[in-house]
Amino acid sequence: MRRRTVPLTERRTREVKLPRADANFLLAHARHLIDVVPTFEPRTYRLTPRGYVGFLDGPTTRFVIGPKFPWPNVRMLLGLSAETGAASADPTVPDGGLLAVLATAFAERLEAVVRTGLVAGYGEAQTVSPFLRGKLRTADQMRDAAARAFPDQFHIDEPVFDLHTPWNRVPKATAGALLRHDLPAAIRRRVEAAVSPLAVLPDGRLGEADLAAALAEPRAASYRPLLDLCRLLLDGLACADPLGAGSGAFLVDLGRAFEWYLTDSLVRAFEPLSEWRVEAQPTFALGRVQFQPDILIRTNGVPRTVLDAKWKTATLDPTDLHQVLAYAALTGAERVALVYPGKFDERTHFTTPDGRVRVSVYRLRVTGPAEELARSVAKLARSVRKR
Structure with a gap:
């Protein structure tokens, strides 16, 4: 089915005429992705995308x-x-769309892993053998014994060293999830060729535990x-699930991307300093409730600073x-800090009335040349280290 295309920009409002079916679809399934407000014009709506592209x-x-x-x-x-280079200041998605760009990067990274050499690992395989080795599968063995007076085979789990990791x-x-979507023919062929060394692995769905x-x-x-x-792609493709039968979607949550960028940048910044450690989303329990701050920085094992990434304007929100x-x-x-994206660096510090906690509000640069972005992260890291 050929669909009409409506271009939108993240966090910016646009008035659009929509068929009733599309308006109802957005209101029923995508309120968390696009804010929809009716206008006084018939079938005209103000659409404001949230933090996704x-x-x-x-x-x-x-x-x-x-x-x-x-x-x-x-x-x-x-x-x-x-992988991609480029110097254009164009804010629009390149030819082929975001999914095609990321699929190309996926093929490049998978090709690099294959060139270096796929890493095998130990696991367990279910098999039937005339010899008892490994671990006996008791339930299967008892069923076999009930069917035959003298079973001559053992149902076992034996250790194997292969690519099933x-x-x-x-x-x-x-790769399987990507190939189920509409990709340009050249990119599709490249993904298929890149994943061919893993053809021995069975197809199947993954859980969060597999990725972890x-x-x-x-x-x-x-x-x-x-x-x-892979994590980025699987998260983006999973956006299609709650949107209704037959709908398609690939959406990247820029809030999560900003959080990952901030975490990885700080890990690299603190890596040479042995007494400092950056932890991503550590878990703390309070009764039955678990809390996960975005980033915790420790000095000699002692919690020093908590940072929370916020993909929105740097207006201090009481909730934050x-x-x-x-x-x-x-x-x-x-020390605690809220980190917001921006076009330039900025920082503000204040303390709680009892003087026990210092609160910082940082604006981290996310536009401009890579060198400027790296300098912005370095400034943030130096500020965190200050006594």
């Missing part, structure tokens, strides 16, 4: 959401600057850039302030 298919309309800042900086935010299953599943296990595996350190991109102050009480950190 990508596309979303309604019954007769495709809504394409572009970023409000230059596309090269979107790539840097998503960790793609090394989480860090190989994740790229295989990501893959990212935590030291033997798969060379896979990390590929796995990070309550959140980071709760993190201070929970972690024991003496």
Whole structure:
């Protein structure tokens, strides 16, 4: 079905005439993605995309959401600057769309992993053998014994060393999800060729535990850039699920992308300093409730600063302030910070009335050349280290 295309820009309002079916679709399924406000004009609505870029298919309309800042900086935010280069200040999505760009980057990273060498690992395989080895599957063996007086085979789980590992299953599943979507023919062929060395792995759905296990595996350190991109792609493709039967979508949450960019940048900034450690989303329990601040920075193992990334204008929101102050009480950190995106660097500091907690509000630069962005992160890291 050929759909009409409506271009939108993240966080910017546009008045659009929509068929009733598309308006009802947005109101029923996509309120968390696009804010829809009726106007006094018949079938005319004010559409304001929230913090996502990508596309979303309604019954007769495709809504394409572009970023409000230059596309090269979107790539840097998503960790793609090394692969794609470019100097255009055009904020619109490039030819082929965001999904095609990320699919190309996925093929490049998978090809690099294959060139380096796929990493096998130990696992368990279910098999039937005339010899007892490994671990006996008791229930299967008893069923066999009930069917035959003298079973001559053992149902066992035996250790194997092969490619059936989480860090190989994740790229295989990501490639399968990509190939189920509409990609330009050349990119489709490249993804198919890149994933062919993993053809021995079965197709299947992944759980969050598979991705967590893959990212935590030291033997798969060379896979990390590929796995990070798999996480981004799988999250974006999962946006199609809650939007209604037959709908298509690929949407990148820029809030999460900003959080990952900030975390990875600070990890690199503090890596040479042995007494400092950056933790991403550590878990703290309060009764039955679990809290996960975006970033916790420790000095010699002691909580020093909690940072919370906010993809919105740098207007101090009381709700955001309550959140980071709760993190201070929970972690024991003496400093908390809210980090917002911006076109230039800015920082403000103040303390709570009892003088126990210092609160900082940072604006981190996300537009401009890569060198300027790196300097902005370095300034933030120096400010965090100050006594």
